[in-house]
Amino acid sequence: MQQLSDSEISAIKDESARAYELDRAHVFHSWSAQELIDPMTVSRASGSTIVDGQGQSFLDFSSQLVNTNIGHQHPRVVQAIKDQADLLCTISPAHVNAARSEAARLITDRTPAGLDHVFFTNGGADANEHAIRMARLHTGKHKVLSRYRSYHGGTETAVNVTGDPRRWSNDRGDSGVVHFFGPFLYRTEFFATTEAEETERALRHLERTIELEGPSTIAAIILETIPGTAGIMMPGSEYMQGVRALCDKHEIIYIADEVMAGFGRSGKWFAFEHFDVVPDIITFAKGVNSGYVPLGGVIMNEAIYGSFAQKAYPGGLTYSGHPLACAAAVATMKAMDEEGMIEHAARIGEEVIGPRLRQIAENSKHVGEVRGVGAFWAIELVWDKESREPLALYGGGSPQVASVVSSLKELGVVPFSNYHRLHVVPPINISEEDLETGLGVFEKVLTDLDFSR
Structure with missing residues (x-):
């Protein structure tokens, strides 16, 4: 400056x-x-x-x-917002708008094959709210598992799946959320002395939690791929792949919360790319357009999408895919690539x-x-x-x-x-x-x- x-x-x-x-x-x-x-x-x-x-x-x-x-x-993003404002400041999400369509294309160009559909939200908390709602409706199950030392947002469901003290004042114990301990060797809950021990014991703890809560009752496991506000505790590939395997075994939806870790923060487009896993649902916000205009979203696989192909999804937002926000996202992703x-x-x-x-x-x-x-x-x-x-x-x-x-x-x-x-x-x-x-x-x-x- x-x-x-x-x-x-x-x-x-x-x-x-x-x-x-x-x-x-x-x-x-x-x-x-x-x-x-x-x-x-x-x-x-x-x-x-x-x-x-x-x-x-x-x-x-x-x-x-x-x-x-x-x-x-960033001048390219500021200019994109100005240019979009000259064309179309806002429009109902029921209508197609070019900025939203292009943003969706660019986002799904960066996701694994099969994760091709985006529901846009206003930010990360409501992205997690809708991801959990989709998982519950898709599976017909209600419980959601989330780790302690996590943050997923401040709205009703999002703050209940959050695993830090900001949840306490909002938690009445009736949200259908069960928390578990994730791997964190520096402050191990498993008396581990090596990363290998921490991973093995954390996975066993999660497996026992699933078994004792009842797999037939669990809709989803939601994980910040790399927990952000809670401490940037790096999981190992073995742990993340183990979570994916447990979800597959018990027909549980794996939601990757990439709100903070996604869009370049970890040195990859999405942090789960570090661990060779593919989620069923990805939530995002923040870095998708650097917060220049509020934007978040839910990226879902074909199975989740299919649940709402012939029957209506019971959810929506007035500003879903807001043109100014999506224009900022398009410019942000292009700038990230080209620079x-x-x-x-x-x-x-x-x-x-x-x-x-x-x-x-x-x-x-x-x-x-x-x-x-x-x-x-x-x-x-x-x-x-x-x-x-x-x-x-x-x-x-x-x-x-x-x-x-x-x-x-x-x-x-x-x-x-x-x-x-x-x-x-x-x-x-x-x-x-x-x-x-x-x-x-x-x-x-x-x-x-x-x-x-």
Whole structure:
């Protein structure tokens, strides 16, 4: 982003002061105690940079909510939205519109053979809502299995299949959802000492859960391919293929939640490609158009599609396949292809982010583990490496983690943080210069940490 002039900074301060005043007077914020927050005002953005209400620039290593995969204000996508607005801003989803048709074609061009039909939604939560509804109607069964340490959205069914503490206040125990433990060797629930043991025991645990819940009652297993907000815990191919085999054995629909991990974030179009598995249903949102206009969707195989070929699907949305959102998706996917963004994400993960974070972990007293792939990494903050005790309680925060986040921001980097973790999730097309600058800030802050109790 170009250096702002004094007059531009003055204008930003004036407009941002007014925006902040109105926000605190009228806007209700999600996941927040309304009177205890002091939200950051963002006035401008470009590429990997955002500008606050004082005109100060920050590197965006959060990609906001891990959705601005191609960065902010990508000119091709902005222009596509403008061009579409000149032609057709909105239309009922009952009608064909060219932007939706082309978006569906481009999405299914990137999915495995047989996953050829897309139902468009407004975002990831309602994509998961509809995916589960489809699975239940298709199978005639009701239960859904989901892992602990997962996030699938904030709407009624989506928040109940979520496996983190944000579910608790919304969970009455009557949603038909059963949770199980997935593989996570660093905090193993299975007393495993190797990845092989963790995988074997996690699969056995899932198989026993299916057996004891009754396969004839289970419609679907929904998994974030790589859990995002919950910690970017990388499964092994053996585990994912084992889940696929259990679903096949018991006639259970396998739903791959690719809302956060999909569309280049992991260094592939879809994260399940890392594990040589094919889901029955894929849900997506976020990176499909970097959130420039809200969009999500459900991609289904022929069997699911066939259940609604001759009878109506009982669901829909006014803005399903909104022309502006789909035009943004078309431009985003083309830009990703033509500018080599997927390959760039894979390379920087392997050659830059991974090695640098492992070096930071080695030199930091309070970094217990780093893990990830592509532009999708997590840093575990702990009191000490021996006990692995988190620097904040699971489901909460701590002054220590808050001070780390504050230090990063003071040095010009906005991180993604959740409980005791920091996530390194910059735009997948971030320049190497910006990437090195941001990682340098992480290195300085994390290497200097020295908390004691």
